Amino acid sequence: MSCRVKICGITNLADALSACEAGADALGFVFYEKSPRYVSPDVANDIVAQLPPFVVPVALFVDAGKSLIESVIGSSARWMIQFHGHETEAECVSYQRHYMKALRVKEGDDIALNVSQYPSASAILLDAYKKGIPGGTGETFNWSLIPSDLPKPIVLAGGLTPDNVTQAVTQVSPYAVDVSGGVEQSKGIKNNLKVTEFITGAKRG
Ligand SMILES: O=C(O)c1ccccc1NCC(=O)[C@H](O)[C@H](O)COP(=O)(O)O
Numbered sequence: 001m002s003c004r005v006k007i008c009g010i011t012n013l014a015d016a017l018s019a020c021e022a023g024a025d026a027l028g029f030v031f032y033e034k035s036p037r038y039v040s041p042d043v044a045n046d047i048v049a050q051l052p053p054f055v056v057p058v059a060l061f062v063d064a065g066k067s068l069i070e071s072v073i074g075s076s077a078r079w080m081i082q083f084h085g086h087e088t089e090a091e092c093v094s095y096q097r098h099y100m101k102a103l104r105v106k107e108g109d110d111i112a113l114n115v116s117q118y119p120s121a122s123a124i125l126l127d128a129y130k131k132g133i134p135g136g137t138g139e140t141f142n143w144s145l146i147p148s149d150l151p152k153p154i155v156l157a158g159g160l161t162p163d164n165v166t167q168a169v170t171q172v173s174p175y176a177v178d179v180s181g182g183v184e185q186s187k188g189i190k191n192n193l194k195v196t197e198f199i200t201g202a203k204r205g
Contacts, residue, residue, distance in 0.1 A: 004025040005177055008136070020055050024195070026057070031059060031060060031068060032060065032084070036187035036188050048076050057079055062085040062135070079097065080097060080098045082100045083099060084102040089119065099120075100125045102135065115151065121152060123153040125156075126155070136181060137159070139159045141158055141159075143172050153176070155174060155177070156172050165177055165202045169202055177202050182198065183198050
């Protein structure tokens with residue numbers, strides 16, 4: 001089975017449809033106001049309403065309140081949730097949607113133990129840890145820290161680009177890869193050529 005691809009940080013319809021055309025399996029929308037990739041719930045839901053079938057929209061939150069999360073996911077049954085902060089298992093499961101929990105990896109972490117804290121997650125996203133920045137850092141982490149026998153589908157993220165994604169897929173064999181900065185032409189705006197090269201590279205690995 002070839003590796004799935006999630007293109008994260010979508011802020012406009014043109015980038016969303018181009019990514020779908022290029023073969024993206026999932027699109028990420030960042031509902032974290034401090035991010036340069038922030039998109040409002042209204043704009044995101046308008047985009048989601050125009051997505052082709054079989055593409056999963058993923059709503060990304062960082063320690064968000066219940067009212068924001070419910071206002072986004074309440075507009076479409078298609079939303080999956082990505083919790084990218086310090087959310088507990090009980091909080092994640094309370095929305096009764098498929099969700100991914102992002103874990104930010106640094107040397108010395110017990111990844112297997114951290115994954116075991118989220119038995120209800122549909123997948124675990126592993127991203128690079130950088131103090132004070134919750135995500136979208138553009139930095140890789142040491143992929144050899146990832147145990148090969150984790151009990152959940154793994155979404156590999158952090159500093160992936162068209163140049164390193166095939167190597168990442170070959171080394172880690174993740175269920176999916178996730179990219180944001182590595183396929184941008186400027187913050188929040190995707191480069192279609194990079195998106196196409198990234199997806200081709202991920203599916204080749
Ligand atoms: O993109 C952001 O600005 C962001 C802000 C806060 C939390 C998460 C954020 N992005 C998450 C992602 O885009 C990806 O899941 C992942 O972090 C990979 O990003 P990148 O290293 O830029 O490819």
